[in-house]
Amino acid sequence: MEYQEAKQQFVSTWGSLGTLWGINKAMAQIQALLFVSPKPLTTEQIMAELQISRGNTSMNVRQLIDWGIVKKELKVGERKEYYSTEKDVQELARIIAKERSRREIRPVIKTLKEISSIKDDGTEKTKELIKQTKALHDLAETADTLLNKAVSHKQNWVSSTLIKMIK
Amino acid sequence: MEYQEAKQQFVSTWGSLGTLWGINKAMAQIQALLFVSPKPLTTEQIMAELQISRGNTSMNVRQLIDWGIVKKELKVGERKEYYSTEKDVQELARIIAKERSRREIRPVIKTLKEISSIKDDGTEKTKELIKQTKALHDLAETADTLLNKAVSHKQNWVSSTLIKMIK
DNA sequence: TATAATTTTCAATAATTTTTGAAAGTTTAA
DNA sequence: TTAAACTTTCAAAAATTATTGAAAATTATA
Numbered sequence: 001m002e003y004q005e006a007k008q009q010f011v012s013t014w015g016s017l018g019t020l021w022g023i024n025k026a027m028a029q030i031q032a033l034l035f036v037s038p039k040p041l042t043t044e045q046i047m048a049e050l051q052i053s054r055g056n057t058s059m060n061v062r063q064l065i066d067w068g069i070v071k072k073e074l075k076v077g078e079r080k081e082y083y084s085t086e087k088d089v090q091e092l093a094r095i096i097a098k099e100r101s102r103r104e105i106r107p108v109i110k111t112l113k114e115i116s117s118i119k120d121d122g123t124e125k126t127k128e129l130i131k132q133t134k135a136l137h138d139l140a141e142t143a144d145t146l147l148n149k150a151v152s153h154k155q156n157w158v159s160s161t162l163i164k165m166i167k
Numbered sequence: 168m169e170y171q172e173a174k175q176q177f178v179s180t181w182g183s184l185g186t187l188w189g190i191n192k193a194m195a196q197i198q199a200l201l202f203v204s205p206k207p208l209t210t211e212q213i214m215a216e217l218q219i220s221r222g223n224t225s226m227n228v229r230q231l232i233d234w235g236i237v238k239k240e241l242k243v244g245e246r247k248e249y250y251s252t253e254k255d256v257q258e259l260a261r262i263i264a265k266e267r268s269r270r271e272i273r274p275v276i277k278t279l280k281e282i283s284s285i286k287d288d289g290t291e292k293t294k295e296l297i298k299q300t301k302a303l304h305d306l307a308e309t310a311d312t313l314l315n316k317a318v319s320h321k322q323n324w325v326s327s328t329l330i331k332m333i334k
Numbered sequence: 335t336a337t338a339a340t341t342t343t344c345a346a347t348a349a350t351t352t353t354t355g356a357a358a359g360t361t362t363a364a
Numbered sequence: 365t366t367a368a369a370c371t372t373t374c375a376a377a378a379a380t381t382a383t384t385g386a387a388a389a390t391t392a393t394a
Contacts, residue, residue, distance in 0.1 A: 003293050006285045010300055013278045019186065020271060024352070035303075038295040043371075053354045058372055079362065079369055087299070089306045104187060111180045118173045126170050128205040132254070133177055136202075139256045146317065191382070210341075220384045225342055246339055246392065 010036060011050070021096050022104065023067075026052055027060040031069060031085050040073045040082035068095050094151045105144045112137035177203060178217070188263050189271065190234075193219055194227040198236060198252050207240045207249035235262050261318045272311045279304035 001009070011032045018028030029050055034041060041049075046057050061083055064070035069092065073082040086092045116133040120126055168176070178199045185195030196217055201208060208216075213224050228250055231237035236259065240249040253259045283300040287293055 001281065001285045003285065003288065003290070003296065006282045007296055009278065010282050010296065013275055013282075017271070017275055019189065022186065026352075036292075036296045036299045038291045054371085055355065055373075056353055059353090062372085081371080089299075089302045093306060093310075104184070108180060108184055111176065114168070115173045115177050115180075118168045118170065121170065123170070124205045125203075129170065129174055129177065129203045132203050132256075135256045139260060143260075150313065193382075221341080222343075222385065223383050226383090229342085248341080 007036060022100055023063070024060070026050070026056055027063055030057070030060050031064055034070065034083060034085035035087070037084075040084035042080050042082055044080075046083070067099055090151070094153075097147050097151045101144055101148060105140065109137060109140050109144065112140060174203060189267055190230070191227070193217070193223055194230055197224070197227050198231055201237065201250060201252035202254070204251075207251035209247050209249055211247075213250070234266055257318070264314050264318045268311055268315060272307065276304060276307050276311065279307060 011029050014032035014035075015025045015029035018025050021028075030046055033046060033049055043054065043057050043061070046052075046061070047054060050057075061070060064083075064085070065072070068086075070083050070085050073084055075082060086095065112133050116130055116137050118126070118130065120130060178196050181199035181202075182192045182196035185192050188195075197213055200213060200216055210221065210224050210228070213219075213228070214221060217224075228237060231250075231252070232239065237250050237252050240251055242249060253262065279300050283297055283304050285293070285297065287297060
């Protein structure tokens, strides 16, 4: 496999994996491209490499910036903006986990809490609803906490212990 | 909040969360409905509760069965099939993690391995591609292993230790 | 075996999501 | 200022994904 093919393969694989961490294809592909690029890239370069429109590029780069994964860079004497992504995988994982937790998991946990707190009217179906949503709430809470601890701060004791445990 | 409203809320919340674990809305909603239902339900009941068509119900129940999350039940003297979902949240998490790993994560890890093994031609861009995909490969490998260990078997030492650690 | 009950299939349609591209907006430098 | 270089916006179009519903297939019973 040659460089060009390998890069395309990576961009495409990472792009289709976007759904796994809750972003769309173009956004994931832009991030992938920047991730393996030794130098920051301009809008033009991203458009050319991924064969996507200017508008698409602009919107998705903006979203990546909102996520805190991509940064603008300005070069002296140049008008255009250069974009680069976080290069450290641990840091990347930390940011993604935090954002997903904040945007999706925490709100769901809150809703589960509310649902599991409805008044028990003594019927079987109500008891079941309360029991099951409570169980789900507790699991989600534990998973969310674990996820955040697992990725937070590189040298933190939880992650190092975890690494040892699973080896 | 009354029972009916709470149930709808749960089905809808869980449904929109479907993307988080990689399934579509209807599939997630059916699972949610069965999850809080004290008794197994028939196709007719699912259709009525979720206001979806027979075909949609059939296809998505089938997928849930493929995932190993839903089971068919037959009642003596009755022709129609009853469906029920796994009720234990730990077991549910285990099944989902295993399936996602098998369907999505493992194939990506395999691809990352291949990409990071391309010949180093000495150029900066090739070095960067190799370095970054290797880092991602290792992270994905660790995360996948951790995920599987974290959810596998209720009384296993990893999970109990984890629980203690994060409390 | 015939028939009635039920489930499955799948082409057509609908809904949703993504992408485009051109106009509007912004910034910099002469 | 003005104009050129560049970025952002957003309505319309395209692409993708989900849903329907009726016909075909299957299954159980008489």
